[in-house]
Amino acid sequence: LTLRQVIGSGGTFPVSVAVRGDLVYVLNALNGGSVQGFRAFGTLLVPLAGSNRALGLDPTATPQFTNTPGQVAFTPDGSRVIVTTKANGNDIDVFRVGFGGQLSAKPVVNSEPGTVPFAITYDQYGNLVIANAGNNSLSTFAVGGNGTLTELSSVPTGQAATCWVAPDGQFLFASNAGGASVTGFTSSAGGQLTDLGNTSTDAGTVDAAASAGGQYLYVRAGANGIVDEFRVGGGGSLTGIGSVTVPGGAGGEGIAAF
Numbered sequence: 001l002t003l004r005q006v007i008g009s010g011g012t013f014p015v016s017v018a019v020r021g022d023l024v025y026v027l028n029a030l031n032g033g034s035v036q037g038f039r040a041f042g043t044l045l046v047p048l049a050g051s052n053r054a055l056g057l058d059p060t061a062t063p064q065f066t067n068t069p070g071q072v073a074f075t076p077d078g079s080r081v082i083v084t085t086k087a088n089g090n091d092i093d094v095f096r097v098g099f100g101g102q103l104s105a106k107p108v109v110n111s112e113p114g115t116v117p118f119a120i121t122y123d124q125y126g127n128l129v130i131a132n133a134g135n136n137s138l139s140t141f142a143v144g145g146n147g148t149l150t151e152l153s154s155v156p157t158g159q160a161a162t163c164w165v166a167p168d169g170q171f172l173f174a175s176n177a178g179g180a181s182v183t184g185f186t187s188s189a190g191g192q193l194t195d196l197g198n199t200s201t202d203a204g205t206v207d208a209a210a211s212a213g214g215q216y217l218y219v220r221a222g223a224n225g226i227v228d229e230f231r232v233g234g235g236g237s238l239t240g241i242g243s244v245t246v247p248g249g250a251g252g253e254g255i256a257a258f
Contacts, residue, residue, distance in 0.1 A: 004043045004044070005043070005044050005045060007038075007045055007047075008047075009026045009028055009036060010026065010028065010034065010036025010047065010051075010052050011026075011028025011030070011031065011033075011034040011036060011052070012028055012029070012030040012031050013028060013029045013030040013068075014026050014027065014028050014029070015027055015028070015029045015068070015069070015070075015071075016069075016070070016071045016072045016073075017072070018072045018073045018074050018081065019040075019074075020074040020078045021078070022039055022040040022041070023037065023038075023039065023040075023048075023078075023097075023101045024037065024038040024039070024040055024045060025037050025038075025051075025072050025074075025081055025103075026038065026072070027069055027071065027072035027083060029068035029069055030059065030068065031059050032054060032055060032056055032057045032058070032059045033054070033055035033056075033057045033068065033069045033083075033085070033088075034052055034053060034054045034055055035051075035052070035053050035055070035072055035081065035083060035095070035103070036048075036051060036052045037051030037052075037101055037102065037103070038051075039101070048100075048101055048102065050102055051101065051102050051103065053095065053103050053105075053107075055069060055083065055085065055093065057069065057085060057088040057089060058088055061087070061088050066086050066087045066116060066133065067086060067087050067088040068086065068088065069083055069084060069085050069086065069088070070083075070084035070085070070086045070117065070118040070119060070120075070163075071083070071084055071118070071119050071120045072120075073120040073121070074097075075122075075128070075143055076122055076126045078097060079096065079097055080094050080095060080096060080097060080143060080147065081094075081095040081097055081103055082094055082095075082120055082128070082143075083095070083107070084117040084118055084119070084120060084130065085117070086116050086117065086118055086133065087116045087134065089109075089111070090111060090112050090113050090114060090115055090116060090117065090134065091109050091110060091111055091112065091117070092109075092110040092112060092117050092130065092141075092149060093107035093108070093109055093110070094107055094108045094110065094143065094147035094148075094149070095107045095108075095147075096147060107147070108146065108147030108148060110147075110148060110149040112130075112132070112139075114134050114135060115130075115132040115133075115134045115135050115137070115139070116132060116133040116134030116135075117130045117131075117132055117133075117134075118130070118131050118132065118133045118162075118163045118164070119131040119163060119164045119165045119207075120165075121165050121166065121167045121172070122167065123140065123167065123172060123187035123191070124167070124169060124170055124187070125187065125188075125189045125191070127140045127141065127142065127152060127187060127191040128140065128141040128142070128143055128149065129141075129165055129167075129172060129187070130165075131162050131163055131164055131165040131174050131175075132154075132162060133161055133162055133163045133177075135156065136156055136157050136158070136159055136160060136161070136162040136176070137154050137155060137156045137157060137162060138154070138155055138157065138162065138165060138172065138174050138183070138185055138193055139151060139152075139153065139154040139155075139193075140152040140153045140154075140187055140191035140192075140193060141191070142191065152190060152191025152192065153187075153191050153192045153193040154193075155185065155193040155194075155195050157174055157176055157179075157183040157195075157198070158183075158198070159176035159178070159179030159181050159183060159198060160176055160177070160178025160179045161176060161177035161178030161179065162174050162175070162176050162177075162183070163175060163176075163177050163206065164177075164206055164207045164208060166207070166208040166209055166210060166217070167210070168210035168214045168217060168232060169210075169214040170186055170187075170236075171184055171185065171186060171196070171214075171232065171236045172184070172185040172186070172187060172193075173185075173208055173210075173217060173219075173238075175201075175205045175206055175207060175208050175219065175220075176198075176205055177204060177205050177206055177222075179198075179205070180200060180201050180202065180203050180204070180205055180221070181198045181199060181200050181201055181205060182198065182199050182201055182205060182208065182217075182219055182230075182238065183195065183196075183197070183198050183199075184196035184197060184198075184199070184236045184237075184238065185236075186236060196235070196236045196237075199230070199237075199238040201219050201221050201228045202221035202223065202224060202226045202228055202243065203221060203223035203224065204221050204222040204223030204224070205219060205220075205221055205222075206220045206221070206222045206252075206253045206254075206255075207219075207220045207253055207254050207255045208220065208255065209255045209256050209257035210232070210257060211257050211258070212257070212258050214232060215231065215232055216229065216230065216231060216232060216241075216257070217229075217230045217232050217238060218230075218255060218257050219255075220252060220253065220254070220255040221243075222249075222250065222251055222252050222253055223250065224245065224250055225245055225246045225247075225248065225249025225250040225251070225252060226243050226244070226245050226246070226249075227243060227244050227245075227246060227249075227255065228240065228243045229241045229242045229243060229244070
């Protein structure tokens, strides 16, 4: 890895980045939350004028970790930007992406009381998938043309602090930070989720990522800075093949695989 640029995020405490083509949106978590747009020109980012949108969350709500926004993501067709607010509203905000890459002035706010919507991904059919830390579940949604969400399925993991979710072809793997486990799922074209069971990990299970071919899953176990390595079976079963401790990695969260 080579450092190419350091640039202001347009807010305070950036926590998530969404990229589609040369359009980039960054989610800033503090001071009520905001999203800021950028354009990628070659190897550099340039702020997109007029693209900053405040989320209007309560900046004094505590505890901070569960009351700051969770993730920003584009829809598969690039027409919307989605933000989860976790416990600070229990909302899934949907912005329309307009001409020039700027977002609609205000999002469509989809309230999901008590769920603490956290991580965002999509299943192989393009259905929106949300990991819910409040009721420890995985949910799928259809995104309407007007930005409203229709729940298709919601299945509990039976674990604690279900915060992250990683796609792997036909499978989805939810990380349970309070349960030291990963829960596997499949999703149908209609968004119906099927629970494939739980697999134990090291403590502090946070983000996970599948290899490009989908054969392996790497799980960040943040309590002690460990990455657990699994082989993904044909039915979504996970077989441990090892682990590695990242120097200075205790408390870490994100991971990417390629």
